[in-house]
Amino acid sequence: MGIRIWGRPSSARTQKVLLALAELGLPFEFTLASATMGEGGHVAKGNKAFGVVDTADYLAMNPNGTVPTLKDGEYVLWESNAILQYLAMTYGPAGFYGSDIGRFASAARWIMWENNELIPPMHNLVKHTIRLPETERDPAVARQSRAQLEKAWGVVEAELGRNRYIADDAWSYGDIPMTIRVHRWALLEGAEKLTPNLARYYRQVSERPSFEAIRDPAMHLAG
Helix, strand or coil, X not given: CCEEEEECCCCHHHHHHHXXXXXXXXXXXXXXXXXXXXXXXXXXXXXXXXXXXXCHHHHHHCCCCCCCEEEECXXXXXXXXXXXXXXXXXHCHHHHHCCCHHHHHHHHHHHHHHHHHHHHHHHHHHHHHHHCCHHHCCHHHHHHXXXXXXXXXXXXXXXXXXXXXXXXXXXXXXXXXXXXXXHHHHHHHCHHHCCHHHHHHHHHHHCCHHHHHCCCCHHHHCC
16 A cells, blocks of 8 residues: 655645655655645635645544644554654664664654754744734744744754764764754755854755755745
8 A cells, every 4th residue: 555644745744754755765645634734825824724634534543633644554653753763663774773772762862852942933933924924923923933943053053063963973864854944944044044063964964865855945935
């Protein structure tokens, strides 16, 4: 039956799965699904969502009605980081973490950190600069989110001063979420504003063939 993915291209969580599959070179079937975004953009601007996530069949797979959801044969999994780790362990242990539990844990630490420290403020920054109608955007929220992100990127900058990649000196699955976040940050704020180690890291990850899966600015700046 192969791999099936439900999600939306503008979802960074969905992009994690798309980037992982590109790294692995695995074919998959993709179904557009979302409660908040559609072909025309965000529902806050009057657009129709892709839907699917509120159907009985989908909720039987993912009771949260969120994206992404993966189905590999008969196995179903939701939560992007869990999907990322499943793909790493099932299809790419050597390439994704060197088949080493220590490297796996180091990469896991950073995908959890990204989930806690980068996702919330970046979500709010995009929401209050792009996705909400202008009359509903709050400049104070955007400023606060930008400040939170600058602080968080300082942590990454320091780590990249010690390591070539986020977990250590070799690429790992921990770099998948970080690739998406640094690309989105560069699109939002300008690549020229990246700090030195982050700029070097951005050049490295953007040269990987898999980067084409998430390169399109429309995937990140969709309103």
